[in-house]
Amino acid sequence: MALELEEISLQQKFDEVIASENKLQIQDFLNNQNISDVADLIYNNEDFENQIISHLSIHRAVSVFKILELPTQKRIIQDLPPFKTAELLNELPPDDRTSFLSELPGNAVRELIKTLNPDERKITLSLLGYPENSVGRLMTPDYVYVYEYDSVEDVFNTIRRYAKSSETIDVLYVLNDKGELLDDIRIKDFIMASPDKKVSDLMDGRFISLHAEDDQEVASEVFKMNNRVALPVVSKSNKLLGIITIDDVLWVAEEEYSEDMQKIGGTQALDEPxxxxxxxxxxxxxxxxxxxxxxxxxxxxxxxxxxxxxxxxxxxxxxxxxxxxxxxxxxxxxxxxxxxxxxxxxxxxxxxxxxxxxxxxxxxxxxxxxxxxxxxxxxxxxxxxxxxxxxxxxxxxxxxxxxxxxxxxxxxxxxxxxxxxxxxxxxxxxxxxxxxxxxxxxxxxxxxxxxxxxxxxxxxxxx
CATH class of the missing domain: 1.10.357.20 (SLC41 divalent cation transporters, integral membrane domain)
Known part of the structure; x- marks a missing residue:
């Protein structure tokens, strides 16, 4: 009952703010709400969904867009002004952007890819080039890596410099000069080590990786068996290509479960709601x-x-x-x-x-x-x-x-x-x-x- 009253109150406040037509007031109101509450407002106010996304700061707009259902995402992208669409797609994490684009018709994908800046376009085309339902489609190139000859102090300088754009910094990846993966080390191990200690001194060579061509179900099994929040994705030559995080794997598990339930019921798997x-x-x-x-x-x-x-x-x-x-x-x-x-x-x-x-x-x-x-x-x-x-x-x-x-x-x-x-x-x-x-x-x-x-x-x- 308390939750229902809270939802009614939020909806009433939203109605009042929208009716005011004061852009600054609308922005302040939306940017001060929880991401999940903003998503609920979008679902309950379909006529205002683009207005809600447009008034959010770009980082919060991305966070909301990521958790919306696919049909709602499609409507928003279709109706947003071109400059806002470009801004939103460029800020989306590469794995989430690839997942969204892979659900669209080919002509729509071609048009949307044109809105990306050169670097993001290159990353997206690379991810889309992997087979459907492969790990490569889920990975993100946003991670922090260090070299085996770095000191712990060098590692923390790297974190300060690149962590903001990384998907996660719970684990750092150790490479050699050829870009080959040597190890993965939890950040707590660096925190506990002295600043002058070398990365090579913390390495044990025991790490688990996925291959970009692996099926997504394989990733789900590996995560479950190893209790990890992120895993590296490597090429056949052991070059580090990206990482895959637990949130993407949970999404895959939910999708696979839904497909199996539909098949058990005696129908083909539905690829749309x-x-x-x-x-x-x-x-x-x-x-x-x-x-x-x-x-x-x-x-x-x-x-x-x-x-x-x-x-x-x-x-x-x-x-x-x-x-x-x-x-x-x-x-x-x-x-x-x-x-x-x-x-x-x-x-x-x-x-x-x-x-x-x-x-x-x-x-x-x-x-x-x-x-x-x-x-x-x-x-x-x-x-x-x-x-x-x-x-x-x-x-x-x-x-x-x-x-x-x-x-x-x-x-x-x-x-x-x-x-x-x-x-x-x-x-x-x-x-x-x-x-x-x-x-x-x-x-x-x-x-x-x-x-x-x-x-x-x-x-x-x-x-």
Whole structure:
């Protein structure tokens, strides 16, 4: 409640200041707000978003622009005066600028790059030259480096001179005269050292680096495993090209998570916000998998047609078809989701397939047994409540349902857990073995298991 009142108060103050049309008053008001509060004002006052950005000091405008959603960024750049657009883009950190430009059409990128000064244009074109989704697209050339023969006093002089334009100074990078990376040293080590000590005396040669062509997901894993706020990016010849910081990696992790969730839901990953995506483009993203799943479900109809004679002889079997196949689909989807998530966070790899299959084999039997007992009990109880509902063989029908559930659930857990690993082994995205896809696969095979068990218990009796 207090937060809501604070937001209302901020909005009221903003309305009053805007209504005054006093440029100095508007500037003072906006420059004294938190960056996140200014972003909220932009989202809540779309008609004034360019006016808000224009009245901010350039450094605060950049800080706000960086945290805005892509559609809002596009509108602002499109409507800002050319000189303000140039000023904003030139002040943006190279990694954030590259990330923004990579989301725009080629003709728009060409026009915006023309607004950059020569140095920034060179940096941007260099970063855009790296493959899409590579570490090179995320790195920034704004970092502080020193040489192995420098003294600690020289290091602090370098920091005073260049730190203002650096993305972070938590870690300093040690180079040789060829520009090759020799080490990275935390600034606290320099603070603790005497001024006359040499950088080479503080080096231990143990450092972790990324390659510019590495996939962004690799960077995410390295950061997570090594608890770092920044990592150097090197070329194949170990030349230091730039650094990548944790804020960029967190953005990548969020984007990858969103894509995986969309794929698990049975659709292609959306490359634009849902509400901003054109309807026909959204249709194309969704229809592909729906057609594939629909064709898969047609095999279910084919399987039922194959067992048509059995269904006519024992119509009672048809009553349990939805129960059987939905149970298998649910357990398969459950297993698939668990494995995809575990693979995404690095908990399991393809080499763990045997451990996974053993665990899911035990899980499948345990889960199937519980559901099978419930299914058997349900048949028996209903037969007592409604005599004649299942004929004179309710126990055999109950056993059929119970053992079918064990088999279908076991198959569901095994296929749901193995399919993502098989796809990963083939070089495909495990997330495409989405819950709907696994469910469709188990639907078809579940019918075969069900009627096979029915033959076992009911052959010569009802079949």
């Amino acid at each position: 849902y509400l901003e995506m054109p309807l026909f483009k959204l249709f194309r993203k969704r229809i592909g998998w729906l057609v594939v799943l629909f064709l898969g479900e047609m095999f279910t109809a084919t399987a039922m047609g194959y067992f048509e004679d059995e269904i006519q002889k024992a119509v009672v079997l048809a009553l349990f078809i939805p129960l059987i196949i939905s149970s298998g689909g649910n357990t398969g989807s459950q297993a698939s989701t668990l494995i995809i998530q575990a693979m995404a966070v690095g908990e399991i790899t393809i080499s763990n397939w045997w451990r996974v299959i053993r665990r899911e084999l035990i899980q499948g039997i345990m889960l199937g047994t519980v559901l099978g007992l419930i299914g058997f009990t349900r048949v028996i109880i209903w037969a007592k409540i409604l005599p004649g509902l299942y004929g004179a063989h309710e126990v055999l029908i109950g056993l059929t349902v119970g053992f079918s559930l064990v088999g279908v659930v076991l198959w569901g857990t095994l296929s749901g857990s193995m399919l993502p690993m098989i796809l990963k082994r083939c070089g495909a995205d495990p997330a495409v073995s989405s819950a709907p896809f696994v469910a469709t696969l188990v639907d078809v095979t579940g019918l075969i298991i069900y009627f096979s068990v029915a033959y076992l218990f009911l052959q010569g009796i009802l079949l």
